[in-house]
Amino acid sequence: MTRYDQAALKLLAGKYIWWKTPEQAVAMPERVIAQVMNMGDYADVQALAHQVGDDVLREVLTHAQAGQFGERSWAYWNYRLGLASVDHVPPMPVRRFA
Numbered sequence: 870m871t872r873y874d875q876a877a878l879k880l881l882a883g884k885y886i887w888w889k890t891p892e893q894a895v896a897m898p899e900r901v902i903a904q905v906m907n908m909g910d911y912a913d914v915q916a917l918a919h920q921v922g923d924d925v926l927r928e929v930l931t932h933a934q935a936g937q938f939g940e941r942s943w944a945y946w947n948y949r950l951g952l953a954s955v956d957h958v959p960p961m962p963v964r965r966f967a
Contacts, residue, residue, distance in 0.1 A: 873898050881905050902929045903937045935964040
């Protein structure tokens with residue numbers, strides 16, 4: 870995946886991945902990005918989108934794991950990133966047990 874501004878991601882990680890240190894969290898930048906996409910306030914989401922761009926946001930969304938997004942943010946991001954059509958949002962990821 871793309872290189873990220875580590876300092877900017879650490880700030881977001883400290884706010885949205887509170888159960889890990891920022892250094893631990895940025896080791897998985899896609900997780901930080903997904904968490905901000907799901908829970909972020911307007912300013913943080915706008916800063917993130919500006920930093921990483923829509924292609925990265927699409928990549929994170931299309932490879933999301935079950936439970937990373939709530940229904941509301943899932944629908945929002947699919948519409949916002951052009952991955953949904955009117956009244957048709959892709960299904961949310963689900964856990965599969967073998």
